[in-house]
Amino acid sequence: MANALLATNITGIVSTMRRLFQIILIALISCIATPVLPQDALVVPPKPAKAAICEACHGQEGNSTDPRYPILAGQSWRYIYIELKDFSQGRRSDPQMSPITLGLTGDEMIDLGNWFAAQKHLPNGFKADPAKVAAGKAKADENLCEMCHLGNLAGQNEIPRVAGQHYAYVLKQLQDFKARIRTNDGGNMTSVASSLSDVDIENLAQYAADLK
Numbered sequence: 001m002a003n004a005l006l007a008t009n010i011t012g013i014v015s016t017m018r019r020l021f022q023i024i025l026i027a028l029i030s031c032i033a034t035p036v037l038p039q040d041a042l043v044v045p046p047k048p049a050k051a052a053i054c055e056a057c058h059g060q061e062g063n064s065t066d067p068r069y070p071i072l073a074g075q076s077w078r079y080i081y082i083e084l085k086d087f088s089q090g091r092r093s094d095p096q097m098s099p100i101t102l103g104l105t106g107d108e109m110i111d112l113g114n115w116f117a118a119q120k121h122l123p124n125g126f127k128a129d130p131a132k133v134a135a136g137k138a139k140a141d142e143n144l145c146e147m148c149h150l151g152n153l154a155g156q157n158e159i160p161r162v163a164g165q166h167y168a169y170v171l172k173q174l175q176d177f178k179a180r181i182r183t184n185d186g187g188n189m190t191s192v193a194s195s196l197s198d199v200d201i202e203n204l205a206q207y208a209a210d211l212k
Helices: 002-033 040-043 053-060 076-087 096-103 106-117 129-141 145-149 165-180 188-194 198-209
Strands: none
Touching: 053 106, 076 096, 076 106, 129 145, 129 198, 165 188, 165 198
């Protein structure tokens, strides 16, 4: 009786070990058959054909060297998409951007947003005034800028990244919000900008441009 019980236990153990071996073998074969791709290959979408048109002003891979044009590299894809749509539908106006966006489909806008969002944001080369940067940081804290733009003004979803953006561009956008020349913000930025002095706007632009 004891021998029969022992034989049964041994058979069960062997069967269990055989199943474990099969599971391990299948897992190893799966790893070999499915190569691990570099992270960039998983997240960087193919370059849209119309990105070349954007790069004419916004620079290679969206890293503009002309401070009149914003850096798109590393920007929120959703923000890029919304702005392209606003230009095309007249909620935002610009003599260069408005005509270009008229021929874009919604899918093309999304593709452009995703591609530029996946590019590496390079330094803008701006030499900030430390005193103005400090004053800009204090004004940003006072106005709770990070509540929408997140820490270090890195942006999120439809809220743009302004960290490391061109000083001249940030300055003009704040001026346009204050003057209500630009109003496609849902009222948030026009409300904040209305309380800013020219000095405040200068300091905030210096602070944003200096962030990495």
